[in-house]
Amino acid sequence: MTQASFFEALSEGAQATRVTIHPAMTHQAKLVFWGVRGSTPTPERDTWRYGGNTPCLELTAPDGTQFILDCGTGLRTLGNRWTEQANGRGIRAHVLVTHYHWDHIQGIPFFHPFFESQNQFHFYSFQSKYLGPDSLKKVLEAQLASPYFPVDVSMMTAGRDFREVAGGDKWEIGGTHITAAWLNHPQGCLGYRLDTSGGSVVYATDNEPGPAEFDLNLRQLAHGADVLIYDAQYSPEQLASERKGWGHSSWLEGV
Numbered sequence: 001m002t003q004a005s006f007f008e009a010l011s012e013g014a015q016a017t018r019v020t021i022h023p024a025m026t027h028q029a030k031l032v033f034w035g036v037r038g039s040t041p042t043p044e045r046d047t048w049r050y051g052g053n054t055p056c057l058e059l060t061a062p063d064g065t066q067f068i069l070d071c072g073t074g075l076r077t078l079g080n081r082w083t084e085q086a087n088g089r090g091i092r093a094h095v096l097v098t099h100y101h102w103d104h105i106q107g108i109p110f111f112h113p114f115f116e117s118q119n120q121f122h123f124y125s126f127q128s129k130y131l132g133p134d135s136l137k138k139v140l141e142a143q144l145a146s147p148y149f150p151v152d153v154s155m156m157t158a159g160r161d162f163r164e165v166a167g168g169d170k171w172e173i174g175g176t177h178i179t180a181a182w183l184n185h186p187q188g189c190l191g192y193r194l195d196t197s198g199g200s201v202v203y204a205t206d207n208e209p210g211p212a213e214f215d216l217n218l219r220q221l222a223h224g225a226d227v228l229i230y231d232a233q234y235s236p237e238q239l240a241s242e243r244k245g246w247g248h249s250s251w252l253e254g255v
């Protein structure tokens with residue numbers, strides 16, 4: 001199977017939820033939820049309303065800068081959409097990855113724009129103590145290694161650069177200010193805040209409340225934000241009992 005036919009064979013699907021952050025502002029930031037499920041894709045009927053893909057969000061700042069937040073299976077549908085819209089023109093985006101658990105990276109091999117040489121992607125993630133320097137680069141290479149995937153990493157022809165960030169870091173991309181903070185999750189997880197001229201978004205998946213240091217990180221990151229995207233994997237009852245210590249939160253803690 002050629003690379004092209006492989007990607008054509010991946011069917012379109014899944015609807016996405018769109019949010020305009022400040023509808024009254026002329027310069028708007030737009031947020032699209034391409035995947036919202038934790039741990040594993042969930043194609044069952046009772047998840048159809050918000051879709052069954054794992055985490056992937058698209059944020060477009062008012063100046064047109066494009067961000068991808070996490071690379072779960074929702075990334076595949078975003079890639080199909082972008083490829084269609086670009087119609088051969090180059091795509092450029094900044095990809096912020098929170099951590100390396102499967103549900104946040106498993107869309108990478110299926111994102112068509114990574115396999116087109118006219119595209120350019122800037123990746124941001126932390127150095128995992130399990131993977132060492134270039135952690136995210138190593139993750140990409142491992143995912144495409146034989147015999148796990150039919151397309152080799154050498155076919156990933158889009159320009160790619162990788163920047164290591166850590167909790168407490170602040171940097172700027174275009175007109176958007178980014179802040180990273182450590183969350184409480186097994187093997188580490190970063191939360192990101194993106195302050196655009198059209199509003200602020202905090203992306204804080206995968207966090208278990210409790211330890212004072214991490215709770216403070218999250219409260220500071222989320223302070224005054226327009227949109228907080230937060231982990232609500234468990235019910236308050238589960239979080240208080242059998243799921244305590246699993247690294248996740250509940251809707252109640254989010255509120």
Ligand SMILES: [Zn+2]
Pocket residue numbers: 038039101103104205206
């Ligand atoms: Zn997760």
Ligand SMILES: [Zn+2]
Pocket residue numbers: 099101185206
């Ligand atoms: Zn996780």
